[in-house]
Amino acid sequence: GVRLYASGQPGGARSDRLLYQAKLALDDNLRLKVVRKMYELRFGEVPPTRRSVEQLRGIEGARVRKTYELLAKRYGVKWKGRRYDPKDWEKGDVSNRCISAATACLYGITEAAVLAAGYAPAVGFIHTGKPLSFVYDIADIYKFDTVVPEAFRIAASSPANPDKVVRLACRDIFRETNILKKIIPGIEDVLSAGGIQTPEPPKASVPPAIPEPKGIGDAGHRGG
Secondary structure (H helix, E strand, C coil): CCCCCCCCCHHHHCCHHHHHHHHHHHCHHHHHHHHHHHHHHHHCCCCCCCCCHHHHHHHHHHHHHHHHHHHHHHHCCCCCCCCCCCCCHHHCCHHHHHHHHHHHHHHHHHHHHHHHCCCCCCCCCCCCCCCCHHHHHHHHHHHHHCHHHHHHHHHHCCCCCHHHHHHHHHHHHHHHHCHHHHHHHHHHHHHHCCCCCCCCCCCCCCCCCCCCCCCCCCCCCCCC
16 A cells, blocks of 8 residues: 556546646746745745745755754654665665655655646656656655654664565555545645646546446445
8 A cells, every 4th residue: 555556547548637737847937836835835834035946946955954854863863864775775774764665655655646636747846857756746745744754763663674664654654644635635736836727627538447436435435
């Protein structure tokens, strides 16, 4: 329940939301509005005025580094900074391995939400040029309220198999916080900051290849 391995017809094979996302990302003024909204949601305050996307990215980076330091201090973890080598998992210290495992879990469910909502994981606003740029944008809004503090808490206990412990903890966090139900409305909230009309589904849009059957309960129960 923490990773996305494949997808069939994301968004019901529609292009309207992809075009909407691309329009926001390609217009510098619209993109800046979306980035400012992401900043506001992430830090709980309106970002400084008259700042470019690059300047806001720099401010964000400084605040993130400070947040890591504060969390390490809170949980009594020795912290030398966010350092890891994707090609050599064992090279990182326990705290960095825990954070990497935790954020990977969050990226997995965020990518599932992005695809389910009909958007492109690669078309980002703060992050750019990577296959999961938009996934990183959205996941960053939630990670310091969910998985990163848990990663530090686990790192403080020095478990023998930290990545497994972190994955299980993230699974429980995702269930308890019902985060998947929050991410898609969060995506819509962020993109609406651009101030342009959200597209209506085209009449000729293709429905999902495998329709969801109507169940007798809510989304958390199996249908009868």
